[in-house]
Amino acid sequence: xxxxxxxxxxxxxxxxxxxxxxxxxxxxxxxxxxxxxxxxxxxxxxxxxxxxxxxxxxxxxxxxxxxxxxxxxxxxxxxxxxxxxxxxxxxxxxxxxxxxxxxxxxxxxxxxxxxxxxxxxxxxxxxxxxxxxxxxxxxxxxxxxxxxxxxxxxxxxxxxxxxxxxxxxxxxxxxxxxxxxxxxxxxxxxxxxxxxxxxxxxxxxxxxxxx
Amino acid sequence: xxxxxxxxxxxxxxxxxxxxxxxxxxxxxxxxxxxxxxxxxxxxxxxxxxxxxxxxxxxxxxxxxxxxxxxxxxxxxxxxxxxxxxxxxxxxxxxxxxxxxxxxxxxxxxxxxxxxxxxxxxxxxxxxxxxxxxxxxxxxxxxxxxxxxxxxxxxxxxxxxxxxxxxxxxxxxxxxxxxxxxxxxxxxxxxxxxxxxxxxxxxxxxxxxxx
DNA sequence: CCGTTGTGTTTACGCTGTAAACTACGGTCG
DNA sequence: CGACCGTAGTTTACAGCGTAAACACAACGG
Numbered sequence: 245x246x247x248x249x250x251x252x253x254x255x256x257x258x259x260x261x262x263x264x265x266x267x268x269x270x271x272x273x274x275x276x277x278x279x280x281x282x283x284x285x286x287x288x289x290x291x292x293x294x295x296x297x298x299x300x301x302x303x304x305x306x307x308x309x310x311x312x313x314x315x316x317x318x319x320x321x322x323x324x325x326x327x328x329x330x331x332x333x334x335x336x337x338x339x340x341x342x343x344x345x346x347x348x349x350x351x352x353x354x355x356x357x358x359x360x361x362x363x364x365x366x367x368x369x370x371x372x373x374x375x376x377x378x379x380x381x382x383x384x385x386x387x388x389x390x391x392x393x394x395x396x397x398x399x400x401x402x403x404x405x406x407x408x409x410x411x412x413x414x415x416x417x418x419x420x421x422x423x424x425x426x427x428x429x430x431x432x433x434x435x436x437x438x439x440x441x442x443x444x445x446x447x448x449x450x451x452x453x454x455x
Numbered sequence: 456x457x458x459x460x461x462x463x464x465x466x467x468x469x470x471x472x473x474x475x476x477x478x479x480x481x482x483x484x485x486x487x488x489x490x491x492x493x494x495x496x497x498x499x500x501x502x503x504x505x506x507x508x509x510x511x512x513x514x515x516x517x518x519x520x521x522x523x524x525x526x527x528x529x530x531x532x533x534x535x536x537x538x539x540x541x542x543x544x545x546x547x548x549x550x551x552x553x554x555x556x557x558x559x560x561x562x563x564x565x566x567x568x569x570x571x572x573x574x575x576x577x578x579x580x581x582x583x584x585x586x587x588x589x590x591x592x593x594x595x596x597x598x599x600x601x602x603x604x605x606x607x608x609x610x611x612x613x614x615x616x617x618x619x620x621x622x623x624x625x626x627x628x629x630x631x632x633x634x635x636x637x638x639x640x641x642x643x644x645x646x647x648x649x650x651x652x653x654x655x656x657x658x659x660x661x662x663x664x665x666x
Numbered sequence: 667c668c669g670t671t672g673t674g675t676t677t678a679c680g681c682t683g684t685a686a687a688c689t690a691c692g693g694t695c696g
Numbered sequence: 697c698g699a700c701c702g703t704a705g706t707t708t709a710c711a712g713c714g715t716a717a718a719c720a721c722a723a724c725g726g
Contacts, residue, residue: 259673281712281713283713292675295674295675298672303714303715355611357616367638371637386657389609393612397565397600401600425579427570427579430582430596434596437596442600446604449660449664450660450664453662502704503705503707505684509703
C-alpha cells in the first residue's frame with residue numbers, strides 16, 4: 245500500500261479528546277442526547293466505538309468532555325468597570341444563547357454539579373465578576389445560583405413548549421382531541437408568546453430585585 | 456390449592472396503574488432514576504417486568520405516570536382573597552418541598568413539557584390563581600415560567616452541590632487533590648451556605664421584582 | 667533486529683426496552 | 697355441564713447499550 249506517512253487513508257484526522265468531544269456534541273445537536281452511544285460516536289469518527297475508551301475512561305467522562313466543549317463557547321470577560329447590571333445581563337444572554345444553540349444538550353448543563361471542573365471554572369469566573377462589582381462572597385454565590393437556575397429553567401421551558409409554537413402558519417396547534425381543558429386554555433397564549441420577551445421579563449425582574 | 460377467592464397467595468395486591476406508578480416512584484426515591492428498569496420494577500411488584508406493559512404502553516408512559524403521582528402531592532388551592540404574594544410564596548415553597556422530598560426525580564420534573572397532562576393541569580391551576588390576583592394571561596404565563604424555572608433550578612443546584620455539604624463534621628470537604636483552584640475557592644462558601652436561606656433570597660428577589 | 671509503546675479492533679458479558687407468542691384463570695353463554 | 701373468550705401475567709427472543717479483556721499491528725528507540 246501507500247507509505248501512509250501522515251495517515252493518508254481518506255485523510256482521517258486521527259483521534260483526540262477534543263475531536264471526540266466535538267464530534268459527540270455535533271451528534272447530540274443533530275440526533276439528540278439519547279442518540280449518543282459509544283458505537284454511533286465511533287461510526288461518526290470513522291472508528292470502532294471501543295477506541296474512544298483510550299481517551300475517556302467511560303461515558304460519564306465523555307459527557308463531561310462535551311460539557312467542557314460547551315462551556316468553552318462561553319467567554320467570561322475579566323472584571324472591569326462596566327456597571328454590574330450590564331455585565332450581568334450580557335452574561336445571562338450569552339449563556340442563554342449558548343443553550344439555545346444546543347437545545348438537545350440542555351439536560352447536560354441543567355444538572356451540572358460544581359464538582360465538574362469546567363463548571364467550577366466558569367462559576368469561579370462569574371464569581372470574580374460579581375465580587376469585583378461589590379457583592380460579598382455569600383451574595384455572589386446565591387446570585388449565581390439564582391441566575392443560572394433561571395436561565396437554564398427558561399431554556400428548558402422553551403424547548404419543552406416548542407411543539408406548541410411550531411407550525412403556527414399551518415395547522416394552528418398540534419393538540420390531541422383528548423387534550424386537557426387547562427392545556428387548551430393555555431396553548432393559544434403560548435403561541436402568541438415571544439420567548440425572548442418572556443426571558444427579558446424575568447431577567448428584569450431578577451435585576452430589579454437584586455438592586 | 457386454596458380457593459384463592461381474592462388472590463390469597465401471599466396477598467399480592469394485584470396490579471394497577473396507580474400501584475405500579477407509586478412503586479416506580481418508591482424505587483426511584485430509593486435507588487435513583489437510572490436504576491428504574493422494567494424488570495427491576497417488576498421485581499418490586501412481585502411480577503415479571505413484561506406485566507407492566509398491560510398498564511403502560513412503554514417506559515415513557517410509565518415515567519409520565521410517575522410525574523402524575525408526584526404532581527398529585529402538590530395541592531393547589533382554588534383562588535381566594537389571600538394576597539397574591541402570600542399565595543405565590545406558599546406555592547413556591549410547596550413545590551420546592553416536593554422536589555426535595557424526591558431529589559432523584561427532579562430531572563423528571565425539570566424537563567416537563569406542557570404536553571404532559573398532569574403538568575398542564577397543575578399549570579392551569581396556578582394560572583387561575585394568578586389571573587384571579589389580577590395578572591393578565593400573558594404576565595401570568597411568564598410569571599409561571601419564571602418561578603417554576605427558578606424553583607426547579609435551585610433544587611437541581613442544591614442536589615448537585617450536596618456532596619460538598621455532606622459530612623461537614625468529619626473530613627471537611629471531599630475535594631480531590633487535583634481540584635480546580637476556582638472550586639477550592641468556592642467550596643468553603645458552599646459549606647457555609649444555608650440552602651433554605653439561598654432559596655428565600657431568590658424568592659424575595661423575584662417577588663420584589665414582580666411588584 | 668527486537669522489544670516496547672501506543673492506537674485501534676475483536677470478542678464477550680450482562681443489562682436494557684419491548685415485540686410476539688404462550689399459559690392459566692374467571693366468568694358468561696349455549 | 698362444557699365450550700368459549702377476555703384478561704393478567706409469563707416466556708422467549710432480539711437488537712442495542714456500556715464496557716472489560718484480549719488481541720493485532722504500526723511506529724520507534726535501543
